Amino acid sequence: MLIFRSTAQGKVIIVAKTPARKPAISDHLAYLLAQANREINRHLESRLRKEGVPVEQWRVLMILADGKGHSMGDLANAVLLNHPTLTKMVDRMVSDALVYRVQDPSDRRRVLMHLSDRGKALAKRLSSLAERQEADIIQSYGNKSTSELKRLLESLIDSAS
Amino acid sequence: MLIFRSTAQGKVIIVAKTPARKPAISDHLAYLLAQANREINRHLESRLRKEGVPVEQWRVLMILADGKGHSMGDLANAVLLNHPTLTKMVDRMVSDALVYRVQDPSDRRRVLMHLSDRGKALAKRLSSLAERQEADIIQSYGNKSTSELKRLLESLIDSAS
DNA sequence: TGCCAACAGTTGAAAATTCAACATTTTCCC
DNA sequence: GGGAAAATGTTGAATTTTCAACTGTTGGCA
Numbered sequence: 001m002l003i004f005r006s007t008a009q010g011k012v013i014i015v016a017k018t019p020a021r022k023p024a025i026s027d028h029l030a031y032l033l034a035q036a037n038r039e040i041n042r043h044l045e046s047r048l049r050k051e052g053v054p055v056e057q058w059r060v061l062m063i064l065a066d067g068k069g070h071s072m073g074d075l076a077n078a079v080l081l082n083h084p085t086l087t088k089m090v091d092r093m094v095s096d097a098l099v100y101r102v103q104d105p106s107d108r109r110r111v112l113m114h115l116s117d118r119g120k121a122l123a124k125r126l127s128s129l130a131e132r133q134e135a136d137i138i139q140s141y142g143n144k145s146t147s148e149l150k151r152l153l154e155s156l157i158d159s160a161s
Numbered sequence: 162m163l164i165f166r167s168t169a170q171g172k173v174i175i176v177a178k179t180p181a182r183k184p185a186i187s188d189h190l191a192y193l194l195a196q197a198n199r200e201i202n203r204h205l206e207s208r209l210r211k212e213g214v215p216v217e218q219w220r221v222l223m224i225l226a227d228g229k230g231h232s233m234g235d236l237a238n239a240v241l242l243n244h245p246t247l248t249k250m251v252d253r254m255v256s257d258a259l260v261y262r263v264q265d266p267s268d269r270r271r272v273l274m275h276l277s278d279r280g281k282a283l284a285k286r287l288s289s290l291a292e293r294q295e296a297d298i299i300q301s302y303g304n305k306s307t308s309e310l311k312r313l314l315e316s317l318i319d320s321a322s
Numbered sequence: 323t324g325c326c327a328a329c330a331g332t333t334g335a336a337a338a339t340t341c342a343a344c345a346t347t348t349t350c351c352c
Numbered sequence: 353g354g355g356a357a358a359a360t361g362t363t364g365a366a367t368t369t370t371c372a373a374c375t376g377t378t379g380g381c382a
Contacts, residue, residue: 023288025223025239028295029307030205030216032314037198038241039321044191055191062186072361078186080199085339087362092338109347109360130189137190141320146190149313152306153193159302160200233331246369248332253368270330270377329378339368349358 040137047129051122056081056089057098058130061115061123064099069112071104098122201298208290212283217242217250218259219291222276222284225260230273232265259283 025031041055048058059079063070070078076086090113093099098119104110115123138146186192202216209219220240224231231239237247251274254260259280265271276284299307 023292023295025220027311028291029298029311029314030201030291030294031220032311032318033194033198033201034241036314036317036321037194039318040191040194043321059186059192073359080195082340083361084341084363088338091362107348107360111361127184130191131184133191134189137321141317145313145316149310149317150188150190150193152310152313153190153197155306156197156302156310157193157200160197160204160298234329243370244331245333245371249368252332268330268378272331323382325380325382327378327380330376331374332376333372333374335371335373337368337370339366341366342364344363345361347358347360350356352354352356 043136044130044133047133048126050129051126053122053126057093058126060089060093060113061098061119061126062130064113064115064119065123065127067115069102069114071110071112073110075113093119204297205291205294208294209287211290212287214283214287218254219287221250221254221274222259222280222287223291225274225276225280226284226288228276230263230275232271232273234271236274254280 026035044058045055048055053061056079060075063075063078072083072086072090075090076083079086081089090099090101094101096118097116099113099115102112102114104112187196205219206216209216214222217240221236224236224239233244233247233251236251237244240247242250251260251262255262257279258277260274260276263273263275265273
């Protein structure tokens, strides 16, 4: 769409030019990200289904795999879940004997999460499933595109947070 | 990690070199996408909060805004929701008098969704909120990065689906 | 035509997520 | 030190999402 204005001399000039078609939802970064995220998640999920583990639990296990003992707050942040959701998911994982809670001795409000042996073994198996998926993406999408995309996503993440 | 072997002459040589640190979760495209998606969604959500509309309903409204009458199946796909979830969300939106169902005369299994006047008005208001958010992203993240990222996401989406 | 598989959408029960409120512990600061 | 405010995590109720099973309709084809 063009936007006009007439000058003092009576001439008509274009002062603005909006995109020809009205913005479709697929022009929005928010939508493209959601779409891409869903697609990739779907693939990852189908890989992890072999072990019957949801993507969110994969994230928990990966984060805890450094053996460091993360607080619930850290974890919630790292696995992209809010606190009550994480609490309940951790409850389930405790029932499944994958993780356990330890009270932080230096701050008794805090709880430090750890992997059990069973959790470690599962984490290792999942890790190789996820690596394989990553390799598949690189295969079909290209090494260059993949690393460029990762670079852009990282910088978007810190510009947005 | 380095992997060694000793030669017949008793010398030790490096035969392989694996990446220095074991793969962290933040190396995974799946994780970066989830993170970026959450961050951008958070921003969009806080914009839409003004109208009290969740992001998924924004998507529904945007898709229907073309006035064409979409089937539930199309919609579910477009708004990235599975069928039963969409059915129930549409039920809510019908209660709020934002949308209505019409049976497709040419295929009586199908339902065509339309925006009510109220829905159209809301869609228009939301649209400008979302445009503003998009503009903010471009502002802080850069025009070039944004369009490059969109391009990569689009191509990822079709390579993955 | 008449049958049957596939398709479109919905439903009800079960599971997961969210919101607000809560308990406990620590930090701040007077 | 003492008391208010902030931080950490959990809880219970309400909402939302998911899964499997279901109804109704269409399309293929014998």
